[in-house]
Amino acid sequence: MTFLIQQTLIYAVPLMIVALAGVFAERSGIINLALEGIMIFGAFAGVLFVNLTQQAGVFSAAKEANDWIALQGFMLLAMLVAAILGALFSLLLSFASVNLKADQTIGGTALNLLAPALVLFFIRIIANQNTLQMYEGDAASWFMIRKANFGFGRNDDMGFLGETFVNRTYLATYICILLFVVLSILLYKTRFGLRLRSCGENPQAADSLGINVYKMRYAGTTISGALAGMGGFVYALTTANCASTGDVAGFGFLALAVMIFGNWKPGNIAAAALLFGLFKYIAASYSSIDINGDGVFFLAELGISGHLYRMLPYLVTLVVLAFTSKKSRAPKAEGVPYDKGKR
Amino acid sequence: MKSKKLLAMLLCLSMVFGLAACGGGTQGTSESPAGGSESPAAGTESPAPESETPSGEAAVDPDSIDDNMTSDDGTYQVAFVTDVGQLKDKSFNQGTYDGVKLYAAANNLSYKYYQPANANEATDDDRFDAMQAAVDGGADVVVCAGYLQEAALKRAAIANPDTKFVFVDGYPLSDDSGNVLTNVAGIAFMEEQAGYLAGYAAVKDGFTELGFSGGGGGTNPACCRFGYGYIQGANAAAAEDGVTVNMNYSWEYGSTFSASPELQTMISGWYANGTEIVFACGGSMFQSISAAASANDGYVIGVDVDQSGESEVVVTSAMKGLADAVQWAVAHVYDGTWDDIGGTATSLGVADNAVALPTTDEAWRFETFSVEKYEELYQQMVDGTLVVDADYTVLDDPETATDWSNVVLNII
Numbered sequence: 077m078t079f080l081i082q083q084t085l086i087y088a089v090p091l092m093i094v095a096l097a098g099v100f101a102e103r104s105g106i107i108n109l110a111l112e113g114i115m116i117f118g119a120f121a122g123v124l125f126v127n128l129t130q131q132a133g134v135f136s137a138a139k140e141a142n143d144w145i146a147l148q149g150f151m152l153l154a155m156l157v158a159a160i161l162g163a164l165f166s167l168l169l170s171f172a173s174v175n176l177k178a179d180q181t182i183g184g185t186a187l188n189l190l191a192p193a194l195v196l197f198f199i200r201i202i203a204n205q206n207t208l209q210m211y212e213g214d215a216a217s218w219f220m221i222r223k224a225n226f227g228f229g230r231n232d233d234m235g236f237l238g239e240t241f242v243n244r245t246y247l248a249t250y251i252c253i254l255l256f257v258v259l260s261i262l263l264y265k266t267r268f269g270l271r272l273r274s275c276g277e278n279p280q281a282a283d284s285l286g287i288n289v290y291k292m293r294y295a296g297t298t299i300s301g302a303l304a305g306m307g308g309f310v311y312a313l314t315t316a317n318c319a320s321t322g323d324v325a326g327f328g329f330l331a332l333a334v335m336i337f338g339n340w341k342p343g344n345i346a347a348a349a350l351l352f353g354l355f356k357y358i359a360a361s362y363s364s365i366d367i368n369g370d371g372v373f374f375l376a377e378l379g380i381s382g383h384l385y386r387m388l389p390y391l392v393t394l395v396v397l398a399f400t401s402k403k404s405r406a407p408k409a410e411g412v413p414y415d416k417g418k419r
Numbered sequence: 420m421k422s423k424k425l426l427a428m429l430l431c432l433s434m435v436f437g438l439a440a441c442g443g444g445t446q447g448t449s450e451s452p453a454g455g456s457e458s459p460a461a462g463t464e465s466p467a468p469e470s471e472t473p474s475g476e477a478a479v480d481p482d483s484i485d486d487n488m489t490s491d492d493g494t495y496q497v498a499f500v501t502d503v504g505q506l507k508d509k510s511f512n513q514g515t516y517d518g519v520k521l522y523a524a525a526n527n528l529s530y531k532y533y534q535p536a537n538a539n540e541a542t543d544d545d546r547f548d549a550m551q552a553a554v555d556g557g558a559d560v561v562v563c564a565g566y567l568q569e570a571a572l573k574r575a576a577i578a579n580p581d582t583k584f585v586f587v588d589g590y591p592l593s594d595d596s597g598n599v600l601t602n603v604a605g606i607a608f609m610e611e612q613a614g615y616l617a618g619y620a621a622v623k624d625g626f627t628e629l630g631f632s633g634g635g636g637g638t639n640p641a642c643c644r645f646g647y648g649y650i651q652g653a654n655a656a657a658a659e660d661g662v663t664v665n666m667n668y669s670w671e672y673g674s675t676f677s678a679s680p681e682l683q684t685m686i687s688g689w690y691a692n693g694t695e696i697v698f699a700c701g702g703s704m705f706q707s708i709s710a711a712a713s714a715n716d717g718y719v720i721g722v723d724v725d726q727s728g729e730s731e732v733v734v735t736s737a738m739k740g741l742a743d744a745v746q747w748a749v750a751h752v753y754d755g756t757w758d759d760i761g762g763t764a765t766s767l768g769v770a771d772n773a774v775a776l777p778t779t780d781e782a783w784r785f786e787t788f789s790v791e792k793y794e795e796l797y798q799q800m801v802d803g804t805l806v807v808d809a810d811y812t813v814l815d816d817p818e819t820a821t822d823w824s825n826v827v828l829n830i831i
Contacts, residue, residue: 079691083684204486205505206538207678209706214730216714230716244714315680317710325680360681361688363669363831376831382671386681 078240080357080365085249088353090115090311093252094331095338095345096259097303102340103263104296105276105289107411109184110169111304112328113191116320117165118305119312120195122158123208123320126150130211139218144225148247151219151313155248155306162305163298165191170297174290177413188328196322208320215318221245248310255303260342272296276407279414289414304328333393339404348396355389479524481517481742490529494557497523497530497749500549502565502588503539504676504702506532511676511702511741514724515564515587518745526753531556535571539675546571554579560752562587562745566640576600583757585748587741588641590764601762604751606744609768610641612800613737614648614698615655615807616776617720619796620735621696622656622664624788626718629653629666630694632686632708634701636674640811645700645722645737647811650826657825667694669831678706690715696734698722705729725777727784734784740773769800 094111101108129135129150138146165187172183199208210218223234223243234243263269274282275292283289311324334352338345358365362385363376375385486506488495499519501512516532523530533549535541546568553561554575560583563572573592576584583602586592590605621629631649633642650666657664667689672682686697686708696718699708705719705726712719712732721727721736744767751757767773775797777783778790799805813819814830821828 079688083687203507205507205534207505207703214706214710214713216710217731220714315683317678317683317706319678319706357684360672360684364667364685364688364692382831 078236080354081240082244083357083361084350084353086246086314086353087356088349089249089252090307090314090327091331091334091352092256092346092349093310094304094307094328095334095349096256096342097300097307098332098335099340099342099345100259100263100272100296100303101300102335102407102410103273103276104293105279105407105409105412105414106170106173106293106297106300107180107184108166108169108297108300108304109181109332110166110187110191110328111300111331112324112326113184113188114162114165114301114304115308115311115324115328115331116191116195116322118158118162118308119324120198120208120308120320120322121161121305122154122309123210123312123318124198124202125154125157126318127208127211129154130213139213144221147218148221151246151248152251154313155251155309158309159302159306162308163302165305166297166301169301170294173297173413174293177415180411180413192322195320199320199322206321210318215313219246219248219313219318221247246310246314248313252307252310256342256346259299259303263342268295273407275414276409279409280418283414283416293414304331307331330389330393333397336404336406337393337396337400339400340406351396352389352393355392359386359388479521481520484520484524486516486520486532488523488530492557494529495531495553496528496557496559498553498556498558498561499530499532500546500553500561500563500568501532501534502567502676502702503541506534508676508702508705509726509729510705510721510723511588512564514739514741515562515745517724518742519562519749521742522746522749528753539677543570543574547574550575550584551578554582558582560585560749562749564588566590572603573600576603583752583761585745587745591762599762601758603762604748604757604760605764606748606760607764607766608641608739608744608774609766609807609809610644610737610739610774611648611651611807611809611811612768613739613774613776614645614650614700615652615800616648616774616793616796617698617735617737618649618652618654619656620652620776620785620788620793621720622653622660622662623792624734624785626696627657627662627664628693628695629664630686630689630697631666631668632673632682632697632699632701632704633670634673634676634704635670637670639701642700643811643814644809645698647809647814648807649698649700649737650814650823650828651807654823654826661825663825663827665693665827665829667697667829667831671831672707673701673704676702676704678703680707683707683711686711687715690717696720698737700737709733725779725782727777727782735776735782738775738777740767740771740775744773769797 094115098108098111135147135150169183169187172178173180196206199206202208228234271287272292275289279289308324311327312318312320330352334345334348338348364373365375497519499516504512506512506516519530533553535545535549537545550561550571562585564587566588572584572586577594580602586603586605588607590607591599592603593599631646633646635642653664671685672679682704690711697708698720699705700722709719709730709732713730718734719732721733723739723741725738726736727733748760751760783790820830
């Protein structure tokens with residue numbers, strides 16, 4: 077059970093935070109199809125930062141001394157770098173869709189095509205191959221929180237809650253959940269959030285009340301880019317051993333699906349992300365899922381082909397979208413460039 | 420406006436659908452820039468030709484030799500064509516290329532590596548193009564790593580009869596009318612012996628919950644031999660000690676020899692359910708497996724080269740002497756004795772000192788199994804008193820595959 081919850085969270089959290097990134101852009105009226113591209117770029121930026129910092133030996137002493145708090149700080153810095161670079165990258169989209177009034181779907185697709193190519197180009201130059209890894213060690217030994225950090229021995233039991241939510245977790249997971257909550261409140265309970273949302277519903281009305289629609293849309297897309305960039309790095313850190321390959325396995329698109337499935341509402345999105353996370357986990361390790369700990373691997377013993385389990389996350393996406401998309405209600409003005417002269 | 424929304428929806432649906440079509444581990448399917456390394460690294464170092472001995476005995480650290488060298492006339496005499504996975508996989512490709520670099524540096528030759536286009540999805544045409552590029556680049560000898568290159572290598576060898584090809588993990592090839600291509604030297608290893616040593620040592624050291632995660636989806640002969648030997652070694656040691664050993668044996672998520680989140684999750688699942696040590700048998704897969712081990716306080720057995728430096732979780736490595744074998748083969752090109760190995764199959768094992776576990780102090784991380792015991796076992800293999808079966812086809816039959824006296828084999 078502990079393992080199930082941990083792995084589900086590991087897959088669900090990047091989805092959740094990137095889907096929220098989509099919400100911020102779309103609520104402000106910009107369709108952000110570029111989530112995948114921004115994730116790829118953010119992952120690259122974060123991994124590169126980790127690699128270069130390790131190479132410069134900045135945190136070697138902390139690693140030697142097992143100073144895990146400093147290492148967590150290192151990870152937070154990397155997340156911040158990924159967020160900033162993601163935000164910068166998303167400015168391309170804002171510029172194209174706000175200033176140039178370009179078609180947002182095409183703009184987002186262009187970024188999706190640009191990001192992997194650009195990232196691979198740099199990785200080839202830097203690492204001489206198609207993968208950029210950490211300079212030394214692995215993600216778990218540098219950034220994972222373990223019970224040993226709190227003075228527990230290898231065989232000491234921390235209790236169910238401790239084993240599940242403290243031992244072998246990444247701080248990044250909790251930062252993302254916290255951010256998710258804070259930003260959801262920002263979107264629904266603050267003046268800024270209300271204004272942002274109004275720009276996605278009826279920008280003309282918002283403008284007539286003195287809200288600068290362009291600024292709001294820039295704000296929405298930039299927050300979106302920062303979150304997606306950070307989500308990309310968190311994905312690389314927790315599931316890909318902190319390596320960047322110009323690929324995030326379609327998580328950006330899955331996040332879009334999660335966003336639509338969640339009806340552009342944070343609560344629903346969190347639930348949807350957990351659902352997909354669970355299925356991703358089942359797909360990857362159906363053969364060793366032992367829910368109640370009795371040594372019986374139920375799913376493996378059902379005798380169903382492993383291919384079916386591996387299809388599940390995507391099948392579920394299709395089925396769920398087919399049933400929910402009818403009821404979904406996108407922000408009214410999303411995808412329409414705002415033109416002051418048009419009423 | 421409505422249609423745009425619809426378009427957006429369709430687009431993302433089609434992307435998701437597209438993903439479903441390529442199933443799990445799609446790590447590294449992204450289009451990679453084609454061809455070899457064109458990056459202008461300023462590594463125009465010409466190593467001093469201190470040793471003229473073709474054996475390349477000079478104890479040079481291969482990592483200190485630049486991967487990219489620029490020759491004065493733009494031709495490269497010793498060429499290397501990579502297998503799937505990465506050049507710097509810290510395993511198969513890297514070990515083979517180390518041999519190229521060591522020989523070339525010691526003998527003042529120019530060298531270059533060529534990566535077939537489309538990375539892990541490389542077609543025979545891509546591989547052939549890489550080989551032809553190597554030949555056109557002035558190569559005297561082209562070292563081709565990995566048995567997947569067979570079809571392309573055959574074409575290239577027929578098209579370029581004057582160029583020598585070293586087929587690592589391979590075998591002699593013949594043209595369509597059955598004539599053996601004498602410009603191809605097939606070099607294979609007795610991986611089953613290395614696997615046996617690793618499996619035996621692991622069980623003797625007290626591990627009873629083992630795992631094997633292999634690359635190539637079960638079609639790569641080298642990986643199959645490693646795995647089969649590993650089971651035999653574990654079984655023999657378990658029988659001697661009178662214990663029963665459980666082993667998870669899987670080819671899942673390894674078909675492209677790449678690291679992937681799915682592989683990492685699967686192996687994490689093994690460790691979480693009691694597996695203590697996993698044999699990471701496949702290039703870059705090591706990244707995922709060692710990450711899973713590190714996260715779960717598990718252990719890993721490395722492959723091809725001594726991987727103890729990569730992570731603390733590596734207990735030992737089932738090594739094969741890639742760098743030595745490549746140097747040995749390339750030397751035959753330059754000392755005029757190519758006919759000895761061209762067109763023939765060379766199979767290197769313990770007798771040639773070509774497979775082993777690393778026994779240096781920092782690489783030997785067993786607690787109870789000693790180097791002396793290991794040497795004893797090794798000697799038995801050399802003498803022929805201990806023969807490791809290489810016919811891994813018994814694993815294809817579900818009846819015989821799980822028929823082990825002291826190993827409960829769980830094929831996933």
